[in-house]
Amino acid sequence: MNRFDRTFWSRVWSLVLLYWRSAQRRYGIKLLAGVAVLAGVGLAIGAYATYLSRDITDALIGKHLSEFYRVMLLAAGAAAVGMLARVFQEYLGGLLYIEWREWLTDYFVDQGFAHRAFYRMGLSGKVDNPDQRISDDLSSFVEATETFTITLVFSIAGVVTYFAIIWSISSAMALFLIAYATVGTYFSAVIGRRLVGLNYYQERFQADFRFGLVHVRNNLEPIFIYGGERHETDQLHHRFTKVVSNFKQLILWKRNLGFFTESYGDLARLIPFWFLAAGYVAGRLQFGQVAQAAAAFASLHAALSIVVTSFPMLANYANVVVRLSEFLEEAEAASTFETGGRQMIEITEAPQVGVEHLTVLTPGGDKTLIRDLSVDVSGLEPLLVQGPSGTGKTSLMRALAGIWRKGGGRVNRPALSDVMFLPQRPYLVLGSLRSQLTYPRAPEASDQQLREILDAVNLSDLPERFGGLDVEMHWADVLSPGEQQRLAFARLLLNHPRYAFLDEATSALDAPNEQLMYELLRRKRIRFMSSGHRPTLLKFHRNILQLSAQQTWKLERSSEFEALTSAA
Numbered sequence: 001m002n003r004f005d006r007t008f009w010s011r012v013w014s015l016v017l018l019y020w021r022s023a024q025r026r027y028g029i030k031l032l033a034g035v036a037v038l039a040g041v042g043l044a045i046g047a048y049a050t051y052l053s054r055d056i057t058d059a060l061i062g063k064h065l066s067e068f069y070r071v072m073l074l075a076a077g078a079a080a081v082g083m084l085a086r087v088f089q090e091y092l093g094g095l096l097y098i099e100w101r102e103w104l105t106d107y108f109v110d111q112g113f114a115h116r117a118f119y120r121m122g123l124s125g126k127v128d129n130p131d132q133r134i135s136d137d138l139s140s141f142v143e144a145t146e147t148f149t150i151t152l153v154f155s156i157a158g159v160v161t162y163f164a165i166i167w168s169i170s171s172a173m174a175l176f177l178i179a180y181a182t183v184g185t186y187f188s189a190v191i192g193r194r195l196v197g198l199n200y201y202q203e204r205f206q207a208d209f210r211f212g213l214v215h216v217r218n219n220l221e222p223i224f225i226y227g228g229e230r231h232e233t234d235q236l237h238h239r240f241t242k243v244v245s246n247f248k249q250l251i252l253w254k255r256n257l258g259f260f261t262e263s264y265g266d267l268a269r270l271i272p273f274w275f276l277a278a279g280y281v282a283g284r285l286q287f288g289q290v291a292q293a294a295a296a297f298a299s300l301h302a303a304l305s306i307v308v309t310s311f312p313m314l315a316n317y318a319n320v321v322v323r324l325s326e327f328l329e330e331a332e333a334a335s336t337f338e339t340g341g342r343q344m345i346e347i348t349e350a351p352q353v354g355v356e357h358l359t360v361l362t363p364g365g366d367k368t369l370i371r372d373l374s375v376d377v378s379g380l381e382p383l384l385v386q387g388p389s390g391t392g393k394t395s396l397m398r399a400l401a402g403i404w405r406k407g408g409g410r411v412n413r414p415a416l417s418d419v420m421f422l423p424q425r426p427y428l429v430l431g432s433l434r435s436q437l438t439y440p441r442a443p444e445a446s447d448q449q450l451r452e453i454l455d456a457v458n459l460s461d462l463p464e465r466f467g468g469l470d471v472e473m474h475w476a477d478v479l480s481p482g483e484q485q486r487l488a489f490a491r492l493l494l495n496h497p498r499y500a501f502l503d504e505a506t507s508a509l510d511a512p513n514e515q516l517m518y519e520l521l522r523r524k525r526i527r528f529m530s531s532g533h534r535p536t537l538l539k540f541h542r543n544i545l546q547l548s549a550q551q552t553w554k555l556e557r558s559s560e561f562e563a564l565t566s567a568a
Helices: 006-020 025-061 065-124 130-169 171-192 194-218 220-226 229-268 271-281 287-304 306-338 393-401 433-438 447-456 462-466 481-495 511-523 535-540 559-567
Strands: 346-349 354-361 368-375 383-386 407-413 419-422 499-503 527-531 543-547 553-557
Touching: 006 025, 006 065, 006 130, 006 306, 025 065, 025 130, 025 287, 065 130, 065 306, 130 171, 130 194, 130 287, 130 306, 171 229, 171 271, 171 287, 194 220, 194 229, 194 306, 220 229, 271 287, 354 393, 368 393, 368 407, 368 553, 383 393, 383 535, 393 407, 393 419, 393 499, 393 527, 419 481, 433 447, 433 462, 433 481, 447 462, 447 481, 481 511, 511 535
Parallel strands: 346 407, 383 527, 383 543, 419 499, 499 527
Antiparallel strands: 354 368, 354 407, 543 553
């Protein structure tokens, strides 16, 4: 993390090639070519300006007014061309930035969802704040890479151009500047190396603090109900203390680097006059040549000192490269795990639901939750999974969903398009009430159909309460837990899968509404399997799978279900 070593440059190259090897690169190449041409024009104008500076100075010293006006007209024309080149270079550079960033953002989002990499990142904790890496780090990477590339290429061109100008005036000064810039670059790298790691942790601590604030915002009601204000304040203070402490270290090392870079730059302004004063006094040089050399020297010094002046930015760039590479490496690890890692539960598409010799481990693989479970779920429907907390009820449901792969054995189930999972805390999408119902793949439905579905789950008042089906709100904040669970059942009924897996999906409902939800599943002929603690669930399930803290399991018949069906 603290070195610009081979691994770092390999990561940079890999990230850059993602876009520039893609099918969409053609438009980017055109934009890059335009930026390069305009930057070249700017470089040529800059070199030409040193000659104009010489001629203007000589005309003034010689009191040649007509020559002065002629050169000033040329300078005005050059300035106009340079202005147009800079403006259009910035415009095309902006287009290139947003084109490149858009493609990379789509790519990273796709990688996050592929093989459930986002979920794996949350479990492993190896990649903190993946949202920030996509929203902020990608933007910084594209902007910095574009800027550094253009700057580096034309710094090299500038070195050649201005070195030739200075060499024609003083070869000794030209050689001295090369040595001066080399020494400056070396000491900047040595002094500023610590900034790379500090920038990395600054981004991490900032993101952790922001996450803490979002967590508080999303849980204000339970915080105030528990009286947890002091605890949350302490937690936020603890997170922000890390931000402050690391920032103090960061500015300390920036100060140390600043002592060197500022001195380095100030001394460089004196070098042309030191080398050329004797030649001017002796009459070997005109004062215009001194002015030209000073201007060319400043440009050459800037080109040679790109690493010195940009080191704080380079340190932050290194941090961004590491964070983005970690994201892709974890996404690749998720892909490898899904397609053949060790201790992996096999998922097989089959007409019926069942598990064979299923063993479920914790994410770290250090504890067994369920051992050697073999049941034909379809032959036991409706099946209820029960057991003490921590015995793996939710983990079993996640294994059936295919998002919990740590363990062994096989899960047989239909394709995901034929099944639907309802967790205890329903997922409410960003969008309208209509989008809540149709998520994730429901067929087109009329307003009347949507209202009938809402009425079926005792939520007929929602459209009127919130202004219609297409009003967008933060639904997790305005609906009670029970309303959210009933809305999830409405979504289930509209999507109408063959199978439903319900993980504590009625925990916030009263007994009448809970019974209504299960009756609706029967009427719609949706086969289901549930997990939960509530004794009221027994009457809706024919069989019970009891899990124990010793990783054992057993099947039982539900006498309440038998009594209910016999009475019916």
